Amino acid sequence: MKRLSLVFLLLVGLASPALADQIQIGYSGSSYGPYQSGSGGEFTVNPVNPAGWLDLSGYLSGTTRDIGVTGTFQTFCIEMSEYISGYSATYNAEINQNAMYGGAGGGASGDPVSVGAGWLYSQFALGTLQGYNYESDRLASAAALQQAIWYLEGEVASAAGNPFVALVISQPQFGTIGAAKADGGNTYGVFALNLTNPATGVRAQDQLYFHRVPDGGMTLMLLGGALIGLGALRRRFRG
Numbered sequence: 001m002k003r004l005s006l007v008f009l010l011l012v013g014l015a016s017p018a019l020a021d022q023i024q025i026g027y028s029g030s031s032y033g034p035y036q037s038g039s040g041g042e043f044t045v046n047p048v049n050p051a052g053w054l055d056l057s058g059y060l061s062g063t064t065r066d067i068g069v070t071g072t073f074q075t076f077c078i079e080m081s082e083y084i085s086g087y088s089a090t091y092n093a094e095i096n097q098n099a100m101y102g103g104a105g106g107g108a109s110g111d112p113v114s115v116g117a118g119w120l121y122s123q124f125a126l127g128t129l130q131g132y133n134y135e136s137d138r139l140a141s142a143a144a145l146q147q148a149i150w151y152l153e154g155e156v157a158s159a160a161g162n163p164f165v166a167l168v169i170s171q172p173q174f175g176t177i178g179a180a181k182a183d184g185g186n187t188y189g190v191f192a193l194n195l196t197n198p199a200t201g202v203r204a205q206d207q208l209y210f211h212r213v214p215d216g217g218m219t220l221m222l223l224g225g226a227l228i229g230l231g232a233l234r235r236r237f238r239g
Contacts, residue, residue, distance in 0.1 A: 022049040022198070023093045027069040031086030034068055037139045040146030041076035044068060045193075045207060048090065058189065058212030060127030063134050075207045076121065076146050078113065078192060080155045082205040091195040091204055097185070099153070099192045099206040113192055113208070116168045117152040118185025120145065125210035131163050149208070152181055 024046045026032045033044025044067055047054040056073050059065035064074045077084070078099045084091070098110025123129035124145065133141045144164055151159035152168070159165045165177070174180040185191070189211050195204040 021047070021053045021093065022090050023054075023193070023195070024048050024088060024090050025084055026087030026089075027072065028087065030068060033072075033074065035074065035138045035142050037143040037146065039080075040143070040150070041207075042074045042138075042142045042146075043077065043084070043207060044072050045075050046072045047093075054209065055211060058210050059125050063127045064125050073125075073209075075193070075209065076124075076142075076149050077205045077207055078111075078117065078149060078153050078155070079205050080150060082203060084195065084205045084207075090198065092198045094194045095209060095211075096192045096194045098194075100194045101203050110192075111153070112183035113185025113190055114152045114154075114181050115184040115187055116174060116180025116182075117149045117208070118188040118190035119171065119174075119180075120148060120152070120164055120168060121185075121190045121208045122188040122210055126212075129164075130167055154181065 026044055027046060030044065033042055035042040036044075046069060047056075052071055054073075056065050056071070059073050066072060067074055082101075096110065098112050100110045101108075120129065124132060127134060129145070131141075132145065144162055147156065147159050148162050148164035148168070150156045151162065151165060165180075168174050168180045169177060185208075191209050191211065193207045193209040195206055196202065197204060
């Protein structure tokens with residue numbers, strides 16, 4: 001899966017700007033989305049210019065995708081020191097492994113999405129996150145999940161009693177907070193969506209994005225092989 005994620009990022013770079021265009025927060029009648037809680041998510045994000053430039057096939061239709069407006073998806077922020085404006089604010093967006101400049105760590109190269117936050121958000125996007133109330137009292141679940149993500153990203157110092165932090169620790173692949181805070185959210189297909197103001201170039205609050213590898217990863221494997229072949233040809237020509 002890590003290899004597939006790296007291939008996906010390589011393809012993102014090669015396909016730019018096809019996978020680095022614009023998003024809009026909220027929609028007409030809702031500044032940030034119907035389940036936005038406090039200063040964090042859930043946020044409703046609408047890929048625009050061009051419409052639908054993000055692959056949302058991994059999100060559960062009607063639950064974490066297409067809430068209020070067709071083509072939207074639900075997400076959470078990963079930085080507390082940057083901000084976003086609601087509808088109809090538009091931002092330039094780019095897929096990255098790291099939150100950039102507004103996170104709690106990472107320096108100039110950015111702050112990688114933690115593996116624990118990646119696992120939680122992938123489960124949320126699929127509509128299978130244990131303990132998340134997708135039907136009623138969703139604001140309470142959104143607030144708790146946002147706090148857990150901030151904690152796993154090092155944005156807040158404590159998340160005492162948080163059910164989603166406890167859920168992460170209970171997973172055999174983690175077991176401890178330290179393991180859940182390790183870099184590698186892309187292991188679960190989760191990336192940072194880096195946002196900037198198109199008029200000023202000022203960075204805005206980065207959001208999470210889930211990209212489920214289709215057909216067991218075969219497409220990306222084939223594309224990765226093609227890229228490796230091109231690299232070999234380049235080396236032969238240079239030789």
